[in-house]
Amino acid sequence: MHDLLPTAPAGGPARADAPVRNLSRRGILAAAGGALLLGVGVPVDPARAQSRAEGAGAIAPKPGTRVTAFLEIRPDDTVRLLSPFVEGGQGISTGIAQTVGEELDLDPSRFAVACAPPGPDYAVVNGLRLTGGSFSTRSSFAAMRRLGATAREMLLRAAAARLGVPQAQLATENGRVVHAASGRSLGYGALAEAALALEPREDVPLREPDRFRYIGKPVSRLDVRDKSTGRATYAIDLKVEGMLHAAVRHAPHLGTEPERLANEAAVAGMPGVHGVHRLPGAVAVTADSWWRARRAVEALEVAWSAPAAEGIATVSAGFSSGAMLAALKGARGTPLVAEQEGDVAAAFAGAATVIEAEYDAPYLAHAQLEPPSSIARFERDGTLDLWVPNQMPELFQSVAAKVAGVQPDGVRIHSPMLGGFFGRHFYYGPATPFPQAILLARATGRPVRVLWSREEEFASDAVRPLGFARFRAGLDGTGMPVALQAAAVGEGPIGRWFGAIFKQPVDSSVIEGLDKKPYAIPNRRLDYVRVPHPVTIAFWRSVGHSMNDYFYESFLDEIAQAGGQDPFALRMALLKDSPRHRTLLQAAADLAGGWRRGPFAAPDGSRRARGVSMASPFGSETATIAEVALQDGEARVHDLWIAIDPGSVVNPAIVARQVESAAALGVSATLLEQVVYEGGERQARNFDAYPILDRGRMPRVHVRIVASGAPMGGIGEPGLPGVPPAIVNAVAALTGQRIRSLPLSKERLSGA
Amino acid sequence: MRSLTINGETHEVDVEGDTPLLFVLRDTVGLTGTKYGCGIGQCGACTVLLDGQAIRSCQMPVDSVDAARITTIEAIERDPVGAKVVAAWVGVQVPQCGYCQSGQVMAATALLKETPKPTDEAIAAAMTNLCRCGTYNAIAAAVRQAAA
Numbered sequence: 087m088h089d090l091l092p093t094a095p096a097g098g099p100a101r102a103d104a105p106v107r108n109l110s111r112r113g114i115l116a117a118a119g120g121a122l123l124l125g126v127g128v129p130v131d132p133a134r135a136q137s138r139a140e141g142a143g144a145i146a147p148k149p150g151t152r153v154t155a156f157l158e159i160r161p162d163d164t165v166r167l168l169s170p171f172v173e174g175g176q177g178i179s180t181g182i183a184q185t186v187g188e189e190l191d192l193d194p195s196r197f198a199v200a201c202a203p204p205g206p207d208y209a210v211v212n213g214l215r216l217t218g219g220s221f222s223t224r225s226s227f228a229a230m231r232r233l234g235a236t237a238r239e240m241l242l243r244a245a246a247a248r249l250g251v252p253q254a255q256l257a258t259e260n261g262r263v264v265h266a267a268s269g270r271s272l273g274y275g276a277l278a279e280a281a282l283a284l285e286p287r288e289d290v291p292l293r294e295p296d297r298f299r300y301i302g303k304p305v306s307r308l309d310v311r312d313k314s315t316g317r318a319t320y321a322i323d324l325k326v327e328g329m330l331h332a333a334v335r336h337a338p339h340l341g342t343e344p345e346r347l348a349n350e351a352a353v354a355g356m357p358g359v360h361g362v363h364r365l366p367g368a369v370a371v372t373a374d375s376w377w378r379a380r381r382a383v384e385a386l387e388v389a390w391s392a393p394a395a396e397g398i399a400t401v402s403a404g405f406s407s408g409a410m411l412a413a414l415k416g417a418r419g420t421p422l423v424a425e426q427e428g429d430v431a432a433a434f435a436g437a438a439t440v441i442e443a444e445y446d447a448p449y450l451a452h453a454q455l456e457p458p459s460s461i462a463r464f465e466r467d468g469t470l471d472l473w474v475p476n477q478m479p480e481l482f483q484s485v486a487a488k489v490a491g492v493q494p495d496g497v498r499i500h501s502p503m504l505g506g507f508f509g510r511h512f513y514y515g516p517a518t519p520f521p522q523a524i525l526l527a528r529a530t531g532r533p534v535r536v537l538w539s540r541e542e543e544f545a546s547d548a549v550r551p552l553g554f555a556r557f558r559a560g561l562d563g564t565g566m567p568v569a570l571q572a573a574a575v576g577e578g579p580i581g582r583w584f585g586a587i588f589k590q591p592v593d594s595s596v597i598e599g600l601d602k603k604p605y606a607i608p609n610r611r612l613d614y615v616r617v618p619h620p621v622t623i624a625f626w627r628s629v630g631h632s633m634n635d636y637f638y639e640s641f642l643d644e645i646a647q648a649g650g651q652d653p654f655a656l657r658m659a660l661l662k663d664s665p666r667h668r669t670l671l672q673a674a675a676d677l678a679g680g681w682r683r684g685p686f687a688a689p690d691g692s693r694r695a696r697g698v699s700m701a702s703p704f705g706s707e708t709a710t711i712a713e714v715a716l717q718d719g720e721a722r723v724h725d726l727w728i729a730i731d732p733g734s735v736v737n738p739a740i741v742a743r744q745v746e747s748a749a750a751l752g753v754s755a756t757l758l759e760q761v762v763y764e765g766g767e768r769q770a771r772n773f774d775a776y777p778i779l780d781r782g783r784m785p786r787v788h789v790r791i792v793a794s795g796a797p798m799g800g801i802g803e804p805g806l807p808g809v810p811p812a813i814v815n816a817v818a819a820l821t822g823q824r825i826r827s828l829p830l831s832k833e834r835l836s837g838a
Numbered sequence: 839m840r841s842l843t844i845n846g847e848t849h850e851v852d853v854e855g856d857t858p859l860l861f862v863l864r865d866t867v868g869l870t871g872t873k874y875g876c877g878i879g880q881c882g883a884c885t886v887l888l889d890g891q892a893i894r895s896c897q898m899p900v901d902s903v904d905a906a907r908i909t910t911i912e913a914i915e916r917d918p919v920g921a922k923v924v925a926a927w928v929g930v931q932v933p934q935c936g937y938c939q940s941g942q943v944m945a946a947t948a949l950l951k952e953t954p955k956p957t958d959e960a961i962a963a964a965m966t967n968l969c970r971c972g973t974y975n976a977i978a979a980a981v982r983q984a985a986a
Contacts, residue, residue: 174935175933175934175935306928306931307933309936310927310928310932310936311924311928312936313936313939314936314939314943315911315914315915315924315943316869316870316872316914316940317871318936319870320937322870323864357854375853377853377861377865378854453970454935454970455873455875455881455883455937455968455969455970456873456875456935457874503935504935505935506934506935506970506971507935508970539877540876540877540878541877739931743931743976746972747972747973750971750972751970751972753972754972772877772878772880773876773878773880773881778970779972779974780966780974781965781966781974781977784974
């Protein structure tokens with residue numbers, strides 16, 4: 087047996103029994119020198135980080151400014167654009183090409199966009215680099231415009247010198263510099279070498295928005311043809327010379343270890359098998375094909391170490407999602423006040439009516455369709471190439487360096503297109519396969535690809551936390567809410583994985599969606615009670631909003647009911663101080679042909695009702711209306727009308743599709759999804775036991791973009807949070823049942 | 839060694855007979871356009887055509903393939919119906935992450951080869967592949983466009 091445990095460097099791959107939050111305590115993200123440099127213990131050495139910089143710059147480049155770090159203009163006039171972001175379906179490669187192309191004066195269709203390697207040039211998200219938080223477009227838009235404009239000016243300057251004419255006489259036309267007076271022109275490709283050697287100017291004017299040809303237009307996605315013909319290449323499709331295929335099997339209980347293998351020799355003799363290996367919390371087989379490796383690893387008879395018998399401090403033999411929910415409900419820790427306004431105690435004392443409710447939402451799997459994989463290859467000089475799906479290249483580089491025992495700049499990160507992500511590909515300790523690939527490549531002396539089977543992915547994916555919130559509202563004699571008290575109990579991925587840089591005691595990923603509401607409720611208090619989960623938790627499309635907006639907006643309908651008010655009218659009244667939100671709510675109603683709650687008879691004879699909700703996720707605003715019927719005891723969502731105000735947009739077609747995509751995931755989670763633990767083990771190991779939204783359950787989705795001109799908000803996630811409450815509120819209208827625990831499939835619904 | 843006819847070419851492969859066709863295509867022959875999603879015939883990402891019929895290649899042991907003609911996404915545009923389907927996929931801008939779309943295009947092509955003018959019910963019955971990005975409405979629109 088190749089026992090890899092002793093070779094794992096201290097602090098290397100997160101041991102399942104050493105909770106991954108230890109990593110953040112050691113400072114997985116260390117703040118340094120104004121900019122946030124990523125490192126596990128060892129921040130990126132600024133001198134090394136700059137070694138690839140243009141010239142002998144003594145200071146780190148300002149992210150997003152160095153033209154040659156982003157643009158490679160080739161002699162054949164094609165352009166390679168190195169994006170700070172990874173494409174995973176959200177359309178960012180196209181959006182970046184539109185933005186740079188607008189100012190560079192080059193049609194976006196002529197860009198080939200790739201995810202850039204690690205480097206300080208790409209830290210354009212407030213000094214960080216990540217693809218997530220619906221941050222990509224809004225964080226980089228200004229910098230990418232300026233980059234395109236700066237490059238265009240350099241091309242003009244180079245052309246002026248080449249043609250011997252004043253620069254003012256030159257113009258550009260989609261990839262060419264044109265001298266109208268003489269009829270001469272030069273392609274960007276012919277000018278690039280001279281142009282990119284020039285000193286960039288910092289005062290280049292930007293194009294006037296009313297002259298935009300690409301920004302704000304429904305430009306075709308750059309990747310659609312390749313994705314419709316099987317040519318798009320994901321991590322799982324990559325192959326390197328001489329690589330071994332590895333299949334793994336993880337410990338049934340997170341944190342336990344392989345102790346004995348009863349039939350190792352027999353398995354080692356199976357066809358194609360190269361080796362049998364022990365990994366932290368797992369066993370692996372390397373072979374000449376993945377199928378052979380998988381067959382072999384599943385044939386291993388493994389005795390695992392015993393988990394703790396009971397409790398929620400670890401994933402014990404007695405751990406269950408039910409026990410975790412009970413622990414959240416029973417938590418008696420001292421709450422931290424996350425938000426406070428007015429005098430809540432006095433308002434409750436004077437209230438005519440007081441209502442209370444408790445809400446919960448389950449652990450959720452990402453279930454992105456591409457199972458995770460990773461290829462590690464050590465080079466002769468000891469450096470490492472790593473092909474790895476990721477949303478944060480510099481962080482993966484730092485962790486990989488630790489695992490491999492090399493310097494960060496000795497790790498080359500290749501970031502392929504993602505076959506869906508939804509938050510799956512941040513670094514999540516034992517839920518991340520690449521450390522296994524590194525350890526196996528080290529052990530075998532060969533390049534190794536680790537691919538997790540779908541069953542291993544369902545067993546080891548980092549999950550959206552199970553969440554719980556408690557509400558109490560006081561209403562005055564007219565039925566209007568005068569006091570609202572809420573408490574969110576649990577743990578979120580910000581605190582777990584980024585606690586070292588976001589040092590606020592209140593974990594924003596636990597309370598988002600419960601705080602900063604636009605409603606005029608004069609007395610409010612929001613508490614946070616921290617209760618850690620023993621399981622590996624994750625970001626999941628729209629993060630805390632994915633459950634909190636359901637909790638809040640459903641409880642708001644309970645307030646409406648207690649006060650004898652229509653839920654739409656109550657929201658309008660509570661939005662009296664925010665014209666932006668009133669406009670958006672009205673836009674959703676207009677899109678739906680007017681608001682009506684129902685129940686009512688639809689043209690097809692079915693009995694239907696509508697629910698409404700609002701949300702303020704990731705800098706954007708949404709208003710959502712769902713129309714629902716009952717079918718065989720299940721909620722059937724027929725239509726979703728979603729009005730979204732992201733301030734301004736780069737590509738309205740991509741925005742509409744992303745909103746629809748996020749809404750689909752919201753429908754899926756509302757109706758069907760839950761990761762259930764029993765006896766410390768996840769119950770579902772594939773899509774047969776973890777159903778996701780299928781074609782039959784997909785509603786029509788109608789999207790209206792209301793570009794108010796407010797600061798640009800996010801797009802990838804904001805379509806989701808309004809969907810669960812709109813559906814649940816419609817179900818309440820239809821059935822009289824107020825569902826306070828998801829998914830709906832746990833209940834058999836019946837008409838009121 | 840066994841012989842497979844893939845996209846009109848003969849390939850000799852040396853694998854156990856119970857190896858799913860999916861992994862023979864991807865790892866032995868190197869045609870990676872066909873995707874592994876679930877391995878239990880649920881998601882449809884591995885859909886290929888066997889003598890023109892859509893099948894889930896993760897559920898097809900290679901020794902059951904026999905002399906059947908295998909068509910994968912890599913050759914789908916050589917089929918006139920497949921070319922129409924791809925054109926519709928591009929025209930409607932169907933894909934998001936794109937990972938399931940090879941299988942979706944194969945399923946749509948098989949449907950339209952069998953039923954050139956499918957009803958909405960026929961589309962629903964034939965297009966059962968999963969899409970985590972929720973492109974189902976765009977897929978249905980593209981199938982209707984390709985059938986038009």
